[in-house]
Amino acid sequence: MARINENYYKLAAGYLFPEIARRTRVFLEKNPGIKIMRLGIGNTTEPLTPSVINGLHTGVEKLASVDMYTGYGDEQGDTRLREALKSQYADLDVNLDVSEIFVSDGAKPDSGNIQSIFGQDNIIAVQDPAYPVYVDTNVIAGRTGNFNKAKGLYDGIVYMPCTEDNGFFSPVPDQKVDIIYLCSPNNPTGTVATIEQLKTFVDYARQNKAVIIFDAAYSAFIKDNHLPKSIFQIEGAEECALEINSFSKIAGFTGVRLGWTIVPKALVVENTESGKINALWNRRQCTFFNGASNIVQEGGLAALSDEGVNECQGLINYYMNNAQIIKYGLMEIGIKVFGGDNAPYIWMKTPDNMSSWEFFDKLLTETHVVGTPGSGFGPSGEGYFRLSSFGHNEDILSAVNSIKQNLDI
Ligand code: PLP
Numbered sequence: 001m002a003r004i005n006e007n008y009y010k011l012a013a014g015y016l017f018p019e020i021a022r023r024t025r026v027f028l029e030k031n032p033g034i035k036i037m038r039l040g041i042g043n044t045t046e047p048l049t050p051s052v053i054n055g056l057h058t059g060v061e062k063l064a065s066v067d068m069y070t071g072y073g074d075e076q077g078d079t080r081l082r083e084a085l086k087s088q089y090a091d092l093d094v095n096l097d098v099s100e101i102f103v104s105d106g107a108k109p110d111s112g113n114i115q116s117i118f119g120q121d122n123i124i125a126v127q128d129p130a131y132p133v134y135v136d137t138n139v140i141a142g143r144t145g146n147f148n149k150a151k152g153l154y155d156g157i158v159y160m161p162c163t164e165d166n167g168f169f170s171p172v173p174d175q176k177v178d179i180i181y182l183c184s185p186n187n188p189t190g191t192v193a194t195i196e197q198l199k200t201f202v203d204y205a206r207q208n209k210a211v212i213i214f215d216a217a218y219s220a221f222i223k224d225n226h227l228p229k230s231i232f233q234i235e236g237a238e239e240c241a242l243e244i245n246s247f248s249k250i251a252g253f254t255g256v257r258l259g260w261t262i263v264p265k266a267l268v269v270e271n272t273e274s275g276k277i278n279a280l281w282n283r284r285q286c287t288f289f290n291g292a293s294n295i296v297q298e299g300g301l302a303a304l305s306d307e308g309v310n311e312c313q314g315l316i317n318y319y320m321n322n323a324q325i326i327k328y329g330l331m332e333i334g335i336k337v338f339g340g341d342n343a344p345y346i347w348m349k350t351p352d353n354m355s356s357w358e359f360f361d362k363l364l365t366e367t368h369v370v371g372t373p374g375s376g377f378g379p380s381g382e383g384y385f386r387l388s389s390f391g392h393n394e395d396i397l398s399a400v401n402s403i404k405q406n407l408d409i
Contacts, residue, residue, distance in 0.1 A: 007140050010154070012147040016132070016376030017041075020360070027364055037399035039326070039387040040370045042187065042344070044252045046318060046392075048299070049311035052251055055302025059295030073291045076282065077103020077260070081297050084304040085260055094232040096262060100278060102285055103292050103300075106259040107217045107246035112137040113288070114213055114242065114261065115179070117280040118269075122178035127170060128159040129188055129377030129384075131215065134181040152379035161380040162189060168338060168347070169197050172204040178269075179211050180204075182231070185218040188377045188386040189347040190323075190339015192227045198234045205240035209270050211277075212241040217259075220250040220316055222342045238264040242277070249344065249390075251303040251312045258292055258300045319344050322396040323389035329400035330387075333407065346387040347374070351409040359385050367402040 020040060028034065048056070062068035076082070082101040089096050104110045111133050115124075124138050135157060138144055145155030153159055158177050160170035168191040173180075182201060184193040205212050214231040222229050231241045243262040247253035263278045292300075302308045327340035336349040350359040356373030363369050363385075374384030389396065 005140065005142075007142045010139050010144070010146055011136055012149075012154075016372070019376075020370065020372065023360065024364065024370055034368055036364075037367075037369045037395060037402065039389075039391065039396070039399050040372045042249075042388045042390055044249065044254045044315075044319075044390050046252060046315055048252050048256070049303070049308065049315065051302045051305060051308040051311055052299045055308070056256075056295055056299040058302075059293075059298030062298070063295070070294050073294055073297070075286045075289055075291045077101070077292060078294070078297045078301070081301050081304070082260075084301055088304060089230065089232070089262075092230055092233055094230055096232075097265065100262055100264050102261045102263065102281060103297065104259045104261060104285075104289070105257045105292050106248060106253075107215060107244045108133055108259075110244045110259055110261045111181075111213065111215055113284065114244070114281070115141055115143070117277065117284055118179055118211070123156075123158060123176070125158040125160055125173050125177040125180045126378070127182060127186065128153075128161050128379060129374060129381035130181065131183055131187045132377065134183075134213070134215075135378075152375065152382070159378065159380070162186070162191075163380055164338075164349070167191065169193050172200050176208055177210060178208075179213060181213050181215065183215040183217075184228075185221055185343035186339075186345075187218065187343075188345055188372065188374065188381065189384075190341075190343035190345035191347075192222055192224070192342045194226075195228050195234060198228060198231060198237075202231070202234045202237045202240060206236055209268075210240065211267070211269055212237070214241050214243045215245075216243055217246045218249055218343050219245065220312070221320060221344055223320070224342055227342060232262070232264070238266040239268060242267060242281075247300050247303060250316070251300070251308070252315055253296075253299070253303075256296055256299060258296050318393065319389045322391060322393060325393075325396055325400055326387050326389055329404055333404055333409065335409075340389070344389045346389065348385050348387065350374075350383050350385055353383060356382055356385055363403070363407065366408055367399075367406045369399045369403055 082098045162168040168189040219229040231237045246259035263281045265275045267277045323340040338347040340346040356375040360373045372386040374381030
């Protein structure tokens with residue numbers, strides 16, 4: 001008799017966005033005709049840039065020509081794209097070999113799939129709050145106990161609280177863990193780890209033969225040149241870290257789908273020699289993945305051209321201008337806010353110590369703005385709320401004005 005993977009029953013998340021949708025629906029049923037303003041989801045809204053559109057057209061046209069047609073490509077990605085990524089890292093003084101760069105269909109699939117090359121009995125550590133994919137994929141893989149409702153966390157996972165007191169970047173765990181997920185700029189807190197902070201984790205990982213899975217999906221939003229955009233800017237990180245990134249937020253590829261993962265040859269864990277982890281990821285990708293779309297990779301290549309980079313910077317500036325509007329709008333009415341300077345997310349303290357969900361209801365009812373309750377990202381997110389700067393500028397302005405005028409605090 002076939003049996004399902006019962007770990008799926010353990011999943012508590014998947015609750016966050018459906019619950020937001022449910023509460024919004026109930027509100028609209030009671031208040032028909034009201035226009036809801038959504039600052040909840042990290043989804044891009046602005047059109048692709050001209051260079052990228054040209055690149056995508058090139059990809060389509062090639063497929064129409066018998067001479068230029070390509071079928072399956074390399075599972076690891078188009079060499080031209082990998083070379084372009086390599087030179088982007090070189091600008092950060094990070095020297096990679098092309099064989100260390102794996103092009104993919106996005107950072108979410110990679111951050112979910114990467115755990116499959118590590119053993120079942122590894123102890124996982126996550127920042128709390130965190131992008132839910134890290135926890136959920138390890139729950140599905142059976143690396144955790146059950147969800148503890150009272151504590152709002154899974155048994156068997158080490159949570160690293162990121163709080164106002166530690167500047168939303170926790171110290172290294174005080175116990176031995178094997179796989180550490182770090183996200184910087186962070187979703188949801190919008191904070192960026194400094195070189196010194198990342199070094200504490202690199203040192204810990206090298207001492208404990210642990211692996212850091214570094215999610216840099218928002219690195220292009222870092223404006224402050226002193227802040228690291230890649231974990232490989234930290235000395236020794238190539239021995240203990242891999243890095244995941246994406247074209248989604250850089251170039252508006254959320255629906256187009258393109259990302260990449262760096263697995264250094266120097267990365268070693270227990271009982272592996274150098275090159276082994278890289279080979280395992282290659283094996284995994286060649287088994288489960290047939291390469292990113294050839295059309296999309298042409299678009300990615302165009303996004304990395306000089307012109308493409310300039311245009312994509314325009315997109316990033318657009319969203320970062322929104323972030324500043326949200327941040328300063330909230331500050332004007334006395335709300336405590338974090339993030340928003342080097343990241344597209346604003347992490348706000350709920351007024352009067354309200355719970356995240358209480359504030360969700362209040363914001364929706366009084367201002368018609370939908371955001372994301374911080375508690376949905378982990379127990380340390382309780383009492384906080386995430387607002388996203390991905391949206392049309394005029395919608396962001398309307399939402400912030402409504403909050404300023406109508407929120408009763
Ligand atoms: N990583 C983080 C931290 C994210 O917030 C997101 C999307 O919101 C992703 C990865 C997903 O990236 P992609 O669209 O490339 O799958």
